[in-house]
Amino acid sequence: MKYVIVLIILLNICVLSHAQFNTITPSSSIYKIREKKDLPMSISEIEQPDSTAINGEPLSENSSKWIQQYLSVSYPLDRMVVNSPYGMRRDPFTGKRKQHNGMDFHARGDEVYAMMQGNVVKVGQDKQSGIFVILQHGNYTVSYCHLSSVLVKTGSKVKAGEAVAITGNSGKSTGEHLHLGVKCDGKYINPDILLQYIKNTRKESQVNLLSGL
Numbered sequence: 001m002k003y004v005i006v007l008i009i010l011l012n013i014c015v016l017s018h019a020q021f022n023t024i025t026p027s028s029s030i031y032k033i034r035e036k037k038d039l040p041m042s043i044s045e046i047e048q049p050d051s052t053a054i055n056g057e058p059l060s061e062n063s064s065k066w067i068q069q070y071l072s073v074s075y076p077l078d079r080m081v082v083n084s085p086y087g088m089r090r091d092p093f094t095g096k097r098k099q100h101n102g103m104d105f106h107a108r109g110d111e112v113y114a115m116m117q118g119n120v121v122k123v124g125q126d127k128q129s130g131i132f133v134i135l136q137h138g139n140y141t142v143s144y145c146h147l148s149s150v151l152v153k154t155g156s157k158v159k160a161g162e163a164v165a166i167t168g169n170s171g172k173s174t175g176e177h178l179h180l181g182v183k184c185d186g187k188y189i190n191p192d193i194l195l196q197y198i199k200n201t202r203k204e205s206q207v208n209l210l211s212g213l
Protein backbone atom coordinates (compact mmCIF):
# COMPACT_ATOMS: atom_id res chain seq x y z
CA MET A 1 0.00 0.00 0.00
CA LYS A 2 2.78 2.40 0.97
CA TYR A 3 4.55 1.70 -2.29
CA VAL A 4 1.37 2.50 -4.20
CA ILE A 5 1.06 5.83 -2.40
CA VAL A 6 4.70 6.66 -3.11
CA LEU A 7 4.17 5.82 -6.76
CA ILE A 8 1.08 8.01 -6.94
CA ILE A 9 3.05 10.90 -5.41
CA LEU A 10 5.86 10.26 -7.86
CA LEU A 11 3.47 10.20 -10.76
CA ASN A 12 2.15 13.59 -9.71
CA ILE A 13 5.65 14.98 -9.43
CA CYS A 14 6.43 13.55 -12.83
CA VAL A 15 3.54 15.46 -14.36
CA LEU A 16 4.35 18.62 -12.40
CA SER A 17 8.03 18.41 -13.20
CA HIS A 18 7.44 19.27 -16.83
CA ALA A 19 5.80 22.51 -15.79
CA GLN A 20 8.43 23.25 -13.14
CA PHE A 21 11.30 22.21 -15.34
CA ASN A 22 12.67 25.68 -15.96
CA THR A 23 11.64 27.32 -12.73
CA ILE A 24 13.68 25.41 -10.17
CA THR A 25 17.14 26.74 -9.49
CA PRO A 26 19.28 24.28 -7.58
CA SER A 27 20.83 25.90 -4.56
CA SER A 28 23.93 24.29 -3.16
CA SER A 29 23.33 25.73 0.29
CA ILE A 30 20.22 23.67 1.00
CA TYR A 31 22.17 20.43 0.75
CA LYS A 32 25.07 21.51 2.90
CA ILE A 33 23.91 19.37 5.75
CA ARG A 34 25.00 16.26 7.50
CA GLU A 35 21.45 15.09 7.71
CA LYS A 36 22.04 12.17 10.05
CA LYS A 37 23.41 14.58 12.65
CA ASP A 38 20.50 16.95 12.14
CA LEU A 39 18.01 14.33 13.19
CA PRO A 40 16.66 13.87 16.69
CA MET A 41 18.44 10.83 18.13
CA SER A 42 15.16 9.02 18.60
CA ILE A 43 14.67 8.93 14.83
CA SER A 44 18.24 8.43 13.68
CA GLU A 45 18.72 5.37 15.88
CA ILE A 46 15.88 3.50 14.23
CA GLU A 47 17.16 0.95 11.77
CA GLN A 48 14.06 -0.74 10.42
CA PRO A 49 11.24 1.04 8.57
CA ASP A 50 8.71 -1.17 10.34
CA SER A 51 9.94 -0.37 13.84
CA THR A 52 7.15 -0.27 16.35
CA ALA A 53 9.13 0.83 19.41
CA ILE A 54 11.84 3.27 20.46
CA ASN A 55 13.92 2.30 23.50
CA GLY A 56 11.26 -0.26 24.44
CA GLU A 57 8.48 2.35 24.32
CA PRO A 58 5.78 1.26 21.88
CA LEU A 59 5.02 3.75 19.17
CA SER A 60 1.56 4.88 18.24
CA GLU A 61 0.29 3.85 14.84
CA ASN A 62 0.75 7.40 13.58
CA SER A 63 4.32 7.68 14.87
CA SER A 64 5.15 4.45 13.10
CA LYS A 65 3.61 5.85 9.93
CA TRP A 66 5.74 9.03 10.04
CA ILE A 67 8.90 7.04 10.72
CA GLN A 68 8.14 4.78 7.79
CA GLN A 69 7.55 7.82 5.63
CA TYR A 70 10.85 9.32 6.79
CA LEU A 71 12.70 6.12 5.96
CA SER A 72 10.97 5.71 2.58
CA VAL A 73 13.38 8.25 1.06
CA SER A 74 17.08 8.98 1.34
CA TYR A 75 19.54 11.52 0.00
CA PRO A 76 22.15 9.85 -2.22
CA LEU A 77 25.07 11.07 -0.07
CA ASP A 78 25.55 11.83 3.62
CA ARG A 79 26.92 15.23 2.69
CA MET A 80 25.38 16.96 -0.31
CA VAL A 81 27.44 19.79 -1.80
CA VAL A 82 26.65 20.70 -5.41
CA ASN A 83 29.71 21.12 -7.65
CA SER A 84 27.74 21.66 -10.85
CA PRO A 85 23.95 21.98 -11.33
CA TYR A 86 21.71 20.62 -14.08
CA GLY A 87 21.38 22.67 -17.27
CA MET A 88 23.52 24.53 -19.79
CA ARG A 89 27.13 24.99 -18.78
CA ARG A 90 30.60 25.37 -20.25
CA ASP A 91 31.90 21.88 -20.93
CA PRO A 92 34.99 21.37 -18.73
CA PHE A 93 36.75 19.48 -21.56
CA THR A 94 35.82 21.45 -24.71
CA GLY A 95 35.01 24.88 -23.24
CA LYS A 96 31.83 24.96 -25.36
CA ARG A 97 28.33 25.46 -23.97
CA LYS A 98 26.62 22.13 -23.49
CA GLN A 99 23.66 20.68 -21.63
CA HIS A 100 24.61 18.96 -18.36
CA ASN A 101 22.08 16.17 -17.92
CA GLY A 102 22.51 15.77 -14.21
CA MET A 103 23.91 17.25 -11.03
CA ASP A 104 27.48 16.85 -9.77
CA PHE A 105 28.20 16.53 -6.08
CA HIS A 106 31.45 16.74 -4.16
CA ALA A 107 32.53 13.23 -3.13
CA ARG A 108 35.57 11.46 -1.71
CA GLY A 109 35.22 7.68 -1.54
CA ASP A 110 31.70 8.10 -0.18
CA GLU A 111 28.88 5.59 -0.03
CA VAL A 112 26.06 6.32 -2.47
CA TYR A 113 22.53 5.44 -1.35
CA ALA A 114 19.36 4.44 -3.18
CA MET A 115 16.94 7.37 -2.86
CA MET A 116 13.86 5.13 -2.72
CA GLN A 117 13.04 1.47 -2.90
CA GLY A 118 13.41 0.06 -6.37
CA ASN A 119 15.33 -2.24 -8.68
CA VAL A 120 18.85 -2.27 -10.05
CA VAL A 121 18.33 -2.19 -13.82
CA LYS A 122 21.93 -1.85 -14.98
CA VAL A 123 25.50 -2.00 -13.73
CA GLY A 124 28.11 -1.07 -16.30
CA GLN A 125 31.15 0.89 -17.39
CA ASP A 126 31.91 3.11 -20.40
CA LYS A 127 34.39 5.82 -21.39
CA GLN A 128 31.98 8.68 -20.66
CA SER A 129 30.24 7.67 -17.43
CA GLY A 130 32.93 5.39 -16.05
CA ILE A 131 31.57 2.81 -13.65
CA PHE A 132 27.85 3.41 -13.24
CA VAL A 133 24.68 1.93 -11.77
CA ILE A 134 21.10 2.63 -12.82
CA LEU A 135 18.18 2.20 -10.42
CA GLN A 136 14.48 2.16 -11.28
CA HIS A 137 11.94 3.75 -8.92
CA GLY A 138 8.50 3.54 -10.51
CA ASN A 139 8.68 5.57 -13.71
CA TYR A 140 11.90 7.25 -12.61
CA THR A 141 15.38 5.99 -13.41
CA VAL A 142 18.34 7.24 -11.42
CA SER A 143 21.94 6.86 -12.59
CA TYR A 144 25.06 7.29 -10.49
CA CYS A 145 28.25 7.77 -12.53
CA HIS A 146 32.07 8.05 -12.21
CA LEU A 147 32.01 5.49 -9.40
CA SER A 148 34.91 3.47 -8.05
CA SER A 149 32.74 0.41 -7.37
CA VAL A 150 29.15 -0.82 -7.37
CA LEU A 151 27.86 -2.79 -4.39
CA VAL A 152 24.70 -4.27 -5.96
CA LYS A 153 23.92 -6.54 -8.89
CA THR A 154 21.60 -6.06 -11.87
CA GLY A 155 18.15 -7.39 -11.04
CA SER A 156 18.42 -6.99 -7.28
CA LYS A 157 15.98 -4.96 -5.20
CA VAL A 158 17.11 -2.03 -3.10
CA LYS A 159 15.63 -0.15 -0.16
CA ALA A 160 15.80 3.59 0.39
CA GLY A 161 19.08 4.38 2.10
CA GLU A 162 20.78 1.17 1.00
CA ALA A 163 24.40 1.70 -0.09
CA VAL A 164 24.62 0.81 -3.79
CA ALA A 165 28.04 2.20 -4.77
CA ILE A 166 31.21 4.02 -3.75
CA THR A 167 32.07 7.33 -5.44
CA GLY A 168 35.16 7.62 -7.62
CA ASN A 169 36.76 9.32 -10.59
CA SER A 170 36.16 6.80 -13.40
CA GLY A 171 35.25 7.72 -16.98
CA LYS A 172 35.40 11.26 -18.41
CA SER A 173 35.84 13.22 -15.23
CA THR A 174 38.02 16.14 -14.13
CA GLY A 175 38.14 14.97 -10.53
CA GLU A 176 36.28 12.78 -8.09
CA HIS A 177 32.60 13.60 -7.83
CA LEU A 178 29.19 11.93 -8.03
CA HIS A 179 27.17 12.58 -11.19
CA LEU A 180 23.47 12.05 -10.50
CA GLY A 181 21.19 11.70 -13.52
CA VAL A 182 17.41 11.36 -13.28
CA LYS A 183 14.98 10.40 -16.03
CA CYS A 184 11.21 10.50 -15.81
CA ASP A 185 9.48 8.37 -18.45
CA GLY A 186 12.80 8.16 -20.32
CA LYS A 187 13.48 11.91 -20.42
CA TYR A 188 16.14 13.69 -18.40
CA ILE A 189 14.78 15.96 -15.71
CA ASN A 190 16.48 18.18 -13.17
CA PRO A 191 17.47 15.83 -10.29
CA ASP A 192 16.78 18.71 -7.95
CA ILE A 193 13.07 17.92 -8.35
CA LEU A 194 13.62 14.52 -6.75
CA LEU A 195 15.89 15.97 -4.07
CA GLN A 196 13.25 18.54 -3.17
CA TYR A 197 10.70 15.72 -2.92
CA ILE A 198 13.02 13.86 -0.51
CA LYS A 199 13.56 17.01 1.51
CA ASN A 200 9.84 17.72 1.74
CA THR A 201 8.92 14.11 2.56
CA ARG A 202 11.46 14.01 5.39
CA LYS A 203 10.53 17.41 6.73
CA GLU A 204 6.82 16.58 6.78
CA SER A 205 7.39 13.30 8.61
CA GLN A 206 9.74 14.93 11.14
CA VAL A 207 7.36 17.80 11.86
CA ASN A 208 4.36 15.48 12.23
CA LEU A 209 6.21 12.95 14.35
CA LEU A 210 7.57 15.58 16.71
CA SER A 211 4.23 17.35 17.01
CA GLY A 212 2.54 14.04 17.89
CA LEU A 213 0.17 14.01 14.95
Ligand SMILES: [Zn+2]
Pocket residue numbers: 084100102103104179180
Ligand atom coordinates in the same frame (compact mmCIF):
# COMPACT_ATOMS: atom_id res chain seq x y z
ZN1 LIG B 1 27.91 15.57 -14.28
